[in-house]
Amino acid sequence: MAWSSSQQPLGSPFGPDATADEVLAGVDLRGRFVIVTGGHQGIGFEATRALAGAGAEVLVGARSPERAAGKVAGIAGVEVDQLDLVDPASVDAFVGRRLAAGRPVDVLVNCAAVAAPAERTIDAYGHExxxxxxxxxxxxxxxxxxxxxxxxxxARVVNVSSGAQRMGTIRWDDPDFTEGYSPGAAYAQAKRANVLFAVELDRRWADEGIRGYAPHPGVVIGTNLNNRPEDREAYREQGLLDEEGRPVIDPGAGKKTPAQGAATVVFAAASPLLDGIGGVYLKDSEVSVVDGEDRPLTADSIPADAHPDSVDPEAARRLWELTEKTLGL
Incomplete structure (x- = not known):
């Protein structure tokens, strides 16, 4: 198996405890137009805030524009538009409004996600x-x-992934889990897909000046995706919450605040250190090493380096073709 020669550390000055503001310090984004899906909550909100703070104009795509507008109120340069990613008509309408406006998109951050449901849940088209x-x-x-x-x-396309890509497997014949559904397996498949999408996008579109990235934010407890009461005991067992139920912050072990989690996202979106580099998975505001060893998840260790299968160009091509067929594109 081969992967991009760019998938190796480049010597970033930022460590695991860097925040989004620190990564963007000295970066001038005035005149840049950025779209952030789910940019009104959790890691997405911190990315929106930091990118706008560096001068970018940010458009947040959200299922509920009214709710999102309340969350980003007061942040200069941020607007909101309706976008429901599981509704093709909503996606096409959003795209249509952008095409009609005609403004070039410098950065697209695909950040929106959904909490893993305990039982298999499908959209209106039967997709997990x-x-x-x-x-x-x-x-x-x-x-x-x-x-x-x-x-x-x-331009840059940023697909927010996760260290769970290491455990993900694309179920080529059953990506919608019609059999054998597991919340964790479905999540890991989606996160591996984020990386493979970035790899193939970069191969196909780099000549057009469009580069792809897949950042791992770290484990951030307290967002809407992982703050459900039924999950908190499991988080204690995993060392993510202390006995009082407070998030454990240990950036070196991958346990981060939202501002620290957003650091690698904005690094992908705007850091000049990535100029000329694309199709890579990022961790701790750095290009990750590739590690195919079987490393267990423990309370003190959260393996998150790029797995060889996550950056496999053949799998990336196959997923792109499968996705086009699935969506009828």
Missing amino acids: IQFATSHLGPFRLTLGLRPLLRAAHG
Whole structure:
């Protein structure tokens, strides 16, 4: 198996405890237009805030524009538009409004996600909800915005992934888990798909000036995706919450605040250190090493380096073709 020669550390000055603001210090994004899906909550909100703080104009795509507008109120340069990633009509309408406006898109951050349901949940088209929200919808959105990304003459597409990509397997014959559903397996499949999508997008579109990235934010407890009461005992067992139920912050072990989690996302979106590099999985504001060893998850260790299968170009091509067929594109 081969993967991109760029998938190796480049010597980033930022460590695991860096925040989004620190990563963007000295980066001037004035005149840049950024779209962040789910940019009104959790890691997405911190990315939105930091990117706007560096001068970018940010458009947040959200299922509930009214709710999202309340969350980002007061942040200069941020607007909100309706976008439901599991509804193709909503995605196409969002794309249509952007194409009509005609403004080039410098950065697209595919950040929106959904909490893993205990029971198999599907969208209106029969697709498993995590795969639909984290991969199928963003794929449709990204392809629709391609003319505006191309027009930016140096655009970036950022698919927010997770260290769970190491455990993910693309169920080529049953990605919708019609049999053998597991919340964790479905989540890991979606996160591996985020990386493979970035790898193949970069191969196909780099010549058009569009580069792809898949950052791992770290484990951030307290967002809407992982703050359900029924999950908290498991988080204690995993060393993610202390006995009082407070998040354990240990960036070196991958346990981060939202601001620290957003650091690698904005690193992918805007750091000049990545100029000329694409199709890579990122961790701790750095290009990750590739590690195929079987490393167990413990309370003190959360393996999150790129797995060889997550950056496999053949699997990336296969997923792209499967996704096009699934969506009828």
